[in-house]
Amino acid sequence: MFDDSPAAMLVVDPADRIAAVNDATAELFGIDRRAFAGLPLDLFVPPSSRNAAAPHRSITADGRTLHVRVLSKPIPLAGRAYSMLYLRDESEAIKAAEQLAETQRGLYRIARATSLGQLGSSIAHELNQPLGAIANYLGVAQALLAGQTPQVAPANEALGDALRQVFRTAAVLRKLREFVARRPPTLQWLDVHALMEDVVRLAHLAVKESGAQFEACIDRGPAEILVDAVQIQQVLLNLLVNAAEAVENRPSPSIGLRSWSEHPDTLTIAVEDSGPGVPLKEDRDLFAPFQSTKAEGVGIGLTICRSIVEAHGGRIWCDNESTLGGARFLLSLPRRDA
Structure with a gap:
């Protein structure tokens, strides 16, 4: 059993x-089996490495570096x-872990190098909607x-709407800056109906050029949601566009x-x-960066949407079960009764 064991002993x-x-053992260290007899164990395994939690690092006769975990009984x-000492060679596992760490460092360097381009895409994407409304x-x-x-009264109303979009553009820039800085959103309990009415007004503009029929069906129960x-x-305007x-x-x-x-708190x-x-594929995340179903899409919008919703303690997902x-x-999103 001792001689034939595949484990180094x-x-x-x-x-x-x-x-x-x-x-x-002879194969592991690259030494003739007979040459081990009478040699001090410290040459191969120092006392501190016996039954130690971490593998012991050793250099073989042919110059290889081994990482060996030692169990002594x-x-x-x-x-x-x-x-009796049992030696388990963990060199390949440690090498793989080091290669993974190096790959992760490389990906981090790539992410840093492309972050400016991503930020530029994000800014362009987020400002396109309010600027289009203006x-x-x-x-x-x-x-x-x-x-x-000249129809002065309705023109003044349209100019007032444009001015509100100018202020909204400034707010979007401020929020985008906070998002990039990873600052948490400023959450407040707001009336659901007031928020959704603003979205509906913007939605009419967003869908106007498509010629689509737009229908809004908003829950009229008194409720507040915790949002910025x-x-x-x-987020909603991005989805509507x-x-x-x-x-x-x-x-x-x-x-x-x-x-x-569906639930009192959601x-x-x-x-x-x-x-x-x-x-919808199991191996594809529509909300991951640079995933887009559009031929010219940059795949940034849905990523930002998910980050915003999750920062609100909410969840965003997609299916093909539209009526x-x-x-x-x-x-x-979190809600409560008003």
Whole structure:
């Protein structure tokens, strides 16, 4: 059993000299089996490494570095206290761990090198929506004032909406800066209806160019949600813009915004569309960086959405169970009765 064992084993006498080794030990250290007899054990395994938690580092006769874990057990032979040592070579495992650590350091360096580009993509993505709304409102105001009979009152209303979007753009920039700095969102208990009404107004602008029919079905029960209003509005607007792009050139394009409460402490909000749906694969995370279903998409928007929602203690996910036949994006947020 000793000679034929695939495990490296040594027998050590009471004076800590090697009495015998098996073939596995000779192969491990690259030394002829007979050359071990009478050598001090310390040449191969110092006392501090016996039964130690960490592997012992040793250099073999042919220059290889070994990392060996040692287990020592006493065995009585001819009335004397001998020891049996079992050696387990962990060199490959340690080498693999070191290679993994180096790979992770390399990925970190790559992430640092690309972070500026990612930030630029994030800023462009987040500002595109409010700036587009400003352009729409100003265009409406210009059209109302350009006719033979200028319509001052509705033009002023459109200009007021544009001004609100300017302030919203500034708020988005501030929140994006806080997001990049990894600062927690400023959470407040806000009325669900007031927040959703603002989103509905913005949604009409977001879906206007797509020609889609827009329907909002908001839970009218008195409730408050714990949110940073600007960030959550930005998440919902991002999902609505994605929905508008998904239904372009589709027959009978439709987009829906719905909210309901399945549990007393949670509000669920869904954005759905009549588009082609999204490819849901086990090996693909739509919310991971640089994952996009669009030919020209950078895959940043949904990543930011998930980060924002999770910072609110919520959850965001996607399925193809839309009542309109396309994709459905859902988020759940903490709520309470008002």
